[in-house]
Amino acid sequence: MEDWMLAALIGIGVYILFSLIIYYFQDFFLFRPEKLPADFVFNYKDLDFEEYNxxxxxxxxxxxxxxxxxxxKGIVFYLKGNSKSIKGWGKYARDFVALGYEVLMVDYRGFGKSTGRRTQKTILQDLDVIxxxxxxxxxxxHIILYGRSLGSGFAAQLASKFKxxxxxxxxxxxxxxSTARQFVPLLPVTLLIKFPIPTYQWLKEVECPIHIxxxxxxxxxxxxxxxxLAKVNAKRTTLHTILGGGHKNLNTFAAYHHILNLILTESFTIPVQSSEDSSKESPSAGKESSVL
Structure with a gap:
């Protein structure tokens, strides 16, 4: 067999192998659940809460x-990220409770005490029923939908269906x-991804104010x-920029708490960017605020 033909076959084999790994093990890559025993007792000494099943x-x-x-004043339905359980995520309720809002958090299937086979369809069905x-x-x-990271797509879907x-x-x-393409740009992710979660499509149908x-x-x-995303439903969307903020540490920035306070107390007014660069943004890009 010619050397080039052998190299091509090896290359094709490696490509297929990586595709199969992504397809069959993507649940492992996407979700990092913490499982809790059924008799686990939640403990938040400074918060009043009750457990539901x-x-x-x-x-x-x-x-x-x-x-x-x-x-x-209302209730925040908080849809968390892809790791751990509400045992650890419960601490984020303090930000909303301090502003007079109740908070509802749930664990997706396979997280915490929640059970059941996890698919995009079953997760969305569960959240719909809740x-x-x-x-x-x-x-x-009086209902506010809050989605963080993984939960942002699910929150967008609910907002597109309800009001x-x-x-x-x-x-x-x-x-x-699109997120998967950043990590495996050469693989056919359109065919491989079992959790496509098209946030942008759902945002088109949202009729309430959107804050990013x-x-x-x-x-x-x-x-x-x-x-x-701010361009998808621009008339209803305000983008809040936290300079220097990472993916997991926004709550450590005073700017985040300031923005949240303004949004939830409904004292937020849409600021107009004053820098030359921001003034060149397309008018369809949505409103934007930038906080140090």
């Missing part, structure tokens, strides 16, 4: 926490397929992603 039609169990306040249950007790005009008060996305991705919060030093999901 929702049994799905096919028998899965979705576990969640509701952080309570007296005379709440939102509908929430509607029975809270008017939609919450507002949608807040922290470090969102354009789609999971993103750090300029995000090494996992580039800030440029939010610049793209």
């Amino acid at each position: 929702l049994k799905t039609a096919e028998g899965a169990m979705i576990n969640g926490l509701r952080f309570r306040v007296e005379n709440p 939102y509908q249950q929430m509607q029975k007790h809270v008017n939609q005009k 919450p008060k507002m949608l807040i996305l922290e470090a969102p991705y354009y789609s999971m397929r 919060i993103h750090g300029t030093n995000d090494q996992l999901i580039p800030f440029s992603t939010s610049l793209q």
Whole structure:
């Protein structure tokens, strides 16, 4: 066999092998769950909360926490990222509780105490049922959807289907397929990715105000992603830039808490960029605020 033919066959074999690895093991790459025993007891000494369990039609169990306040202004449905469980994510409820909002957090299937087979379809179905249950007790005009990283796509889908008060996305991705292309640019990700999560498509259908919060030093999901997303539904979208912010540390910036306070107290006014560079942005790019 000619050397070039052998090299070509080896190259094709390696390409197919990597494609199969991405297809069959992508759940491992995408999700980093922390599993908790069924009898695990949550403990937040400074927060008032109660635990919920929702049994799905096919028998899965979705576990969640509701952080309570007296005379709440509304409720934030917080959709977390791809790692750990609500055991660790619960600390982020403090930001919203301090501003008078209750918070609902749930673990996706296979995270924490939640059970069941995890697919994009089942996750979206679970979140849909939870939102509908929430509607029975809270008017939609008092529901805020908050999606962080992985949860941003799920939050966008819910906002496209229902009519919450507002949608807040922290470090969102354009789609999971586009994010995958950054890491495996030569593979056919359109065919391989089981969780395409097209955030940009769902944002087109959102009718409530959209706030995007993103750090300029995000090494996992580039800030440029939010610049793209801000153009999808520009009239309803405001992009909040945190200079120097990374992917996992926005809550350590005073600017993040300042922005969140302005958004949730509805005292946010749309600032107009004054620098020459920002004035050259397309008018369809959405409104933007920049905070040091």
